[in-house]
Amino acid sequence: SSDLIEGYGNIGDIYFIRGEYEKAIECYRKVIERVPKSVDVYLNIADAYDKIGSYMESIEYLKKALEFTPSSVDLYERLGDIYNKAGKYEEAVAAFQKIIEINPQLIGGYGSLGDIYFEHGEYEKAMEYYREVLKRKPSSVDIYSKIADVYDKLGEYEKRIVYLKKALDITPYAIELYEKLGDAYNQIGRHKEAIAAFQKIIELIPVYSDAYINIAHTYNYMGSYDNAIEYYLQTVRLQPGYSEAYSDLGQIYYDRKEYDKAIYYFKKFIQLNPNDPRVHYNLGDAYISKGDK
Numbered sequence: 001s002s003d004l005i006e007g008y009g010n011i012g013d014i015y016f017i018r019g020e021y022e023k024a025i026e027c028y029r030k031v032i033e034r035v036p037k038s039v040d041v042y043l044n045i046a047d048a049y050d051k052i053g054s055y056m057e058s059i060e061y062l063k064k065a066l067e068f069t070p071s072s073v074d075l076y077e078r079l080g081d082i083y084n085k086a087g088k089y090e091e092a093v094a095a096f097q098k099i100i101e102i103n104p105q106l107i108g109g110y111g112s113l114g115d116i117y118f119e120h121g122e123y124e125k126a127m128e129y130y131r132e133v134l135k136r137k138p139s140s141v142d143i144y145s146k147i148a149d150v151y152d153k154l155g156e157y158e159k160r161i162v163y164l165k166k167a168l169d170i171t172p173y174a175i176e177l178y179e180k181l182g183d184a185y186n187q188i189g190r191h192k193e194a195i196a197a198f199q200k201i202i203e204l205i206p207v208y209s210d211a212y213i214n215i216a217h218t219y220n221y222m223g224s225y226d227n228a229i230e231y232y233l234q235t236v237r238l239q240p241g242y243s244e245a246y247s248d249l250g251q252i253y254y255d256r257k258e259y260d261k262a263i264y265y266f267k268k269f270i271q272l273n274p275n276d277p278r279v280h281y282n283l284g285d286a287y288i289s290k291g292d293k
Contacts, residue, residue, distance in 0.1 A: 004034075005031055005034050005035060008027045008028070008030040008031045009027070009028070009031050009041065011027045012024045012025075012026075012027030012028045012031070012041075012044065013044075015027060016044065016047070016048060019051075021048040021049075021051045021052050022048075022052070024044070024048045025045055025048045025049070028041050028044050028045045028048070029045065032045075037068055039065045039068050039069055042061045042062070042064045042065035043061070043062070043065055043075075043078075045061045046058045046059075046061040046062045046065070046078070046082070049061065050082060050085070055082050055083075055085050055086035056086060058082050059079065059082050059083065059086065062075060062078055062079045062082065063079070066079070071102050073099045073102055073103060073106060073108065073109070076095045076096070076098045076099045076102070076109075077095075077096070077099060077108060077109075077112060079095040080092045080093075080095035080096040080099075080112055080116070081112075083095055084116055084119075089116070089120060092116055093113065093116060093117075096109050096112040096113045096116065097109065097113065099112070100113075105136060107132075107133045107136050107137050107140075110129045110130070110132040110133045110136075111129070111130070111133050111143065113125075113126075113129040114126045114127075114128075114129035114130040114132075114133065114143075114146065115146075117129065118146070118149070118150065118153075121153075123150045123153050123154055126146075126150055127147060127150050130143050130146050130147050130150070131147070134147075139170055141167045141170050141171045141174070141177075144163045144164070144166045144167035144170070145163070145164065145167050145177060145180070147163045148160045148161075148163035148164045148167070148180065148184075151163065152184070152187075157184050157187040157188045158188065160180075160184045160187075161181065161184045161185065161188075164177055164180055164181045164184060165181070168181070173204055175201045175204060175205060175208065175211075178197045178198065178200050178201045178204075179197075179198070179201065179210070179211075179214070181194075181197040182194040182195070182197035182198045182214055182218070183214075185197060186218060186221065191218050191221060191222050194214075194218050195215050195218050195219070198211045198214045198215045198218070199211075199215065207238055209235050209238040209239040209242055212231050212232075212234045212235040212238065213231070213232065213235040213242065213244065213245055215231045216228045216229075216230075216231035216232040216234075216235060216245065216248065217248070219231060220248065220252070225252050225255075225256070228248075228252060229249065229252060232245040232248055232249050232252075233245075233249070241272060243268075243269050243272040243273050246265045246266070246268040246269035246272070247265070247266070247269045247279055247282075249261075249265040250262045250263075250264075250265035250266040250268075250269060250279070250282060250283075250286070251282065253265060254282065254285070254286055254289070257289070259286050259287075259289055259290035260290070262282075262286045263283060263286045263287065263290070266279050266282050266283040266286060267283065270283065
């Protein structure tokens with residue numbers, strides 16, 4: 001009866017929500033036995049298999065769903081994702097290409113192909129498909145950022161900066177883009193511009209500790225150690241557990257032969273990371289340099 005079918009489906013949903021995926025699959029199969037063309041239930045079974053890492057079984061049920069809805073771009077998107085999880089790279093590419101075949105104007109297929117090519121190190125192909133997205137959606141901040149990531153991988157840092165700025169023209173309050181921009185400027189030695197990018201984050205979110213430590217690192221690269229110390233100290237005022245700042249402070253003071261301060265900050269680091277052999281060595285070296293045995 002319809003009530004029985006609905007009951008199996010509802011119980012399957014409850015098991016799924018509770019993370020009892022095998023029991024959910026059992027219930028969903030009882031629905032399929034009675035309603036063999038229930039696409040949504042095939043998808044539920046595919047999702048459950050995905051959750052337990054049984055990707056080939058998930059693919060099997062996605063394909064069964066596609067038998068009833070062969071033009072569903074959403075299903076091909078899911079199929080491509082699962083193929084990729086299963087390590088079936090060529091099959092994943094074919095699934096995403098099917099989306100473009102069904103509807104060349106949809107950006108999803110191009111974006112997914114760009115992502116999978118990027119993931120597998122085929123950066124030129126990734127760029128090709130990301131540009132196809134921009135032709136159809138020139139305001140896509142995410143794609144400008146991804147193209148910047150491609151240029152990063154290709155070592156073309158000036159072009160990386162160009163595309164990060166294009167993204168920021170559209171979304172001027174995205175802190176992750178300013179972080180990437182600061183990193184890109186540092187990659188080509190334009191440290192003052194890197195600091196300006198990180199400072200922009202502080203303007204937007206004054207308590208964002210990562211921005212302070214990035215500025216500290218940049219001053220450290222520049223050899224501007226007093227400024228580096230200032231920003232490392234601001235970092236740990238905001239986030240006392242930011243152990244990296246203590247290690248770098250210790251190293252700066254060690255290099256200045258201010259061994260007591262170096263010892264203090266190396267110890268602060270070790271309190272947070274007691275199993276790091278590198279800083280234990282640095283601490284011992286500081287004691288020896290100070291003259292303590």
